[in-house]
Amino acid sequence: MRTVLDPTGERRPATRELLPRPDALRGRTVGLLDISKARGDVVLDRLEELLRADGVRVLRYRKPTFARPAPVDLRHEIAEHCEVVIEALAD
Amino acid sequence: MQLPDGLVAVVKRDCPTCTLVEPVLRGLGAAVWCQDDPDWFDGDDTGLELSYRLGIETVPTLLRVEGGRETGRVVGWSREQWEELTGAAGLGPGLPEHRPGCGSLSVDPSRVDELEARYGDGLASRRVALADLEDEHEALFDRGWTDGLPVVPPTPERVLRLLRGTTRDPREVVAVVPPDLVACTVEKVAVNAVMAGCLPEHLPVVLAAVEAACAEEFALHGLLATTYFSGPVVVVNGPVARRVGMNSGVNALGQGNRANATIGRALQLVVRNVGGGRPGEVDRATLGNPGKYTCCFAEREEDSPFAPLAADRGMPGDAVTVFAGAGVQPVVDQLSRDPESLARSFAACLRVNAHPKLPMAFDAMLVVSPEHGQVFREAGWDRARLLAELDGLLQLPAGELVRGAGGMAEGLPPGVGAEQLPKFRPGGLLVTHAGGDAGLFSAIIGGWVSGETGSVPVTREVRG
Numbered sequence: 001m002r003t004v005l006d007p008t009g010e011r012r013p014a015t016r017e018l019l020p021r022p023d024a025l026r027g028r029t030v031g032l033l034d035i036s037k038a039r040g041d042v043v044l045d046r047l048e049e050l051l052r053a054d055g056v057r058v059l060r061y062r063k064p065t066f067a068r069p070a071p072v073d074l075r076h077e078i079a080e081h082c083e084v085v086i087e088a089l090a091d
Numbered sequence: 092m093q094l095p096d097g098l099v100a101v102v103k104r105d106c107p108t109c110t111l112v113e114p115v116l117r118g119l120g121a122a123v124w125c126q127d128d129p130d131w132f133d134g135d136d137t138g139l140e141l142s143y144r145l146g147i148e149t150v151p152t153l154l155r156v157e158g159g160r161e162t163g164r165v166v167g168w169s170r171e172q173w174e175e176l177t178g179a180a181g182l183g184p185g186l187p188e189h190r191p192g193c194g195s196l197s198v199d200p201s202r203v204d205e206l207e208a209r210y211g212d213g214l215a216s217r218r219v220a221l222a223d224l225e226d227e228h229e230a231l232f233d234r235g236w237t238d239g240l241p242v243v244p245p246t247p248e249r250v251l252r253l254l255r256g257t258t259r260d261p262r263e264v265v266a267v268v269p270p271d272l273v274a275c276t277v278e279k280v281a282v283n284a285v286m287a288g289c290l291p292e293h294l295p296v297v298l299a300a301v302e303a304a305c306a307e308e309f310a311l312h313g314l315l316a317t318t319y320f321s322g323p324v325v326v327v328n329g330p331v332a333r334r335v336g337m338n339s340g341v342n343a344l345g346q347g348n349r350a351n352a353t354i355g356r357a358l359q360l361v362v363r364n365v366g367g368g369r370p371g372e373v374d375r376a377t378l379g380n381p382g383k384y385t386c387c388f389a390e391r392e393e394d395s396p397f398a399p400l401a402a403d404r405g406m407p408g409d410a411v412t413v414f415a416g417a418g419v420q421p422v423v424d425q426l427s428r429d430p431e432s433l434a435r436s437f438a439a440c441l442r443v444n445a446h447p448k449l450p451m452a453f454d455a456m457l458v459v460s461p462e463h464g465q466v467f468r469e470a471g472w473d474r475a476r477l478l479a480e481l482d483g484l485l486q487l488p489a490g491e492l493v494r495g496a497g498g499m500a501e502g503l504p505p506g507v508g509a510e511q512l513p514k515f516r517p518g519g520l521l522v523t524h525a526g527g528d529a530g531l532f533s534a535i536i537g538g539w540v541s542g543e544t545g546s547v548p549v550t551r552e553v554r555g
Contacts, residue, residue: 002220004227004244004245005214005282006216006282007236007282009271065313068544069312
């Protein structure tokens with residue numbers, strides 16, 4: 001029998017249940033995360049307009065750079081203050 | 092296993108000293124294990140487990156055992172030492188006073204890896220048994236562990252052999268590897284380096300490359316996740332490059348050199364397997380580039396007009412520099428014989444890096460060939476002089492950069508403010524020297540999003 005060594009990190013990631021999807025956004029707090037890609041603000045500005053018109057409370061966030069993961073503090077702040085987050089991923 | 096109390100010996104029949112002391116051992120009533128003939132004495136150690144566990148290096152080895160523990164040991168034949176150990180007098184009356192022994196089979200270079208893998212306890216990685224009917228190469232593809240090319244199966248024996256290339260503890264954590272942020276040990280690097288095809292002497296360079304690529308400022312997570320082309324390019328400086336057989340000359344950026352190919356590939360396999368960075372998952376590259384299999388070369392330090400790249404970056408001697416590179420673009424200039432003219436050619440070609448209308452957005456590495464390098468060397472231009480010249484030539488008029496200029500929508504938003512902008516941020520252009528003797532060609536390795544918003548090149552020492 002031939003044996004090889006596992007080249008992976010042998011990680012056992014903790015699995016977390018997704019939160020149930022909200023039925024409606026009215027009255028809820030939605031975070032809009034701009035990852036700092038060019039013109040990401042265009043789509044998020046329009047989304048904010050539409051969400052506010054629907055009675056949604058909107059909070060805006062911005063990553064310092066799209067090229068690096070969001071800082072821990074920013075992720076924490078979003079998790080503390082928002083029930084839903086929408087991320088503008090692309091240009 | 093429990094050793095019997097009293098005298099214990101390990102011998103091999105092929106050793107003349109062992110055959111010489113055979114009557115002495117029988118006379119002492121020692122418990123004797125033989126390495127190469129199961130029928131010579133009562134003990135059979137043809138599997139070499141006992142020899143390995145006792146750390147036998149020479150045969151014959153005679154041990155005194157009390158309460159299951161070794162309390163004394165002599166190697167080879169020496170009447171005086173044997174009498175002292177056994178407490179018996181007049182041993183081997185017809186024998187010479189002393190006779191050196193022979194090498195133990197358990198330290199034979201062809202056996203030692205197998206024994207360490209079987210009986211040693213040095214490796215922590217999960218062992219994966221392949222079924223008899225599995226083709227070993229297909230099995231590694233099936234488990235998702237390769238980059239699309241076959242890999243060398245990382246058997247415990249091969250990994251142990253590779254680990255001899257470093258003095259570092261296999262359990263030492265080299266880096267925390269994105270995107271999964273997994274603490275990666277020397278051993279895990281070695282497993283992936285075996286798969287990449289590395290030799291033991293390549294391992295220190297791979298370790299330094301992993302360390303450098305996982306430095307925070309290199310932004311490996313983003314580099315992997317980006318839709319852009321780029322991946323790590325590894326440039327090696329110092330005597331280590333030649334010592335491990337790297338290529339800095341003909342076809343330095345191409346195929347055919349084992350050290351260049353496997354060191355760069357090992358880094359990529361670590362990112363894939365340990366970090367979990369796989370194309371189509373976290374790696375979202377639109378097109379990628381062939382250098383994402385491997386991109387590693389040594390700087391040609393001899394006859395270079397420049398100090399070694401790593402030395403100029405504060406790390407003289409053996410070092411690696413990682414750069415977020417996006418593929419190779421040729422620079423042709425077969426007519427310039429003075430540095431001013433050649434620098435202008437370089438600048439013209441560098442201007443189009445990523446897009447001619449995008450300043451300070453993407454870094455680049457200029458690889459100056461020896462024939463081009465000669466022009467600078469003879470004119471006394473070092474790296475700083477060339478960079479200063481290029482910086483002057485690459486101040487771009489803002490009017491040419493705005494959106495719509497030249498009939499191209501791409502460009503800067505209106506209201507730039509300045510009259511001109513530099514193509515590269517300070518430190519965003521690296522210059523190296525490599526290539527074969529002939530050819531008035533240099534190369535631009537385009538970079539990725541630069542500086543604090545993206546990736547900063549990182550240099551790290553290569554340690555043994």
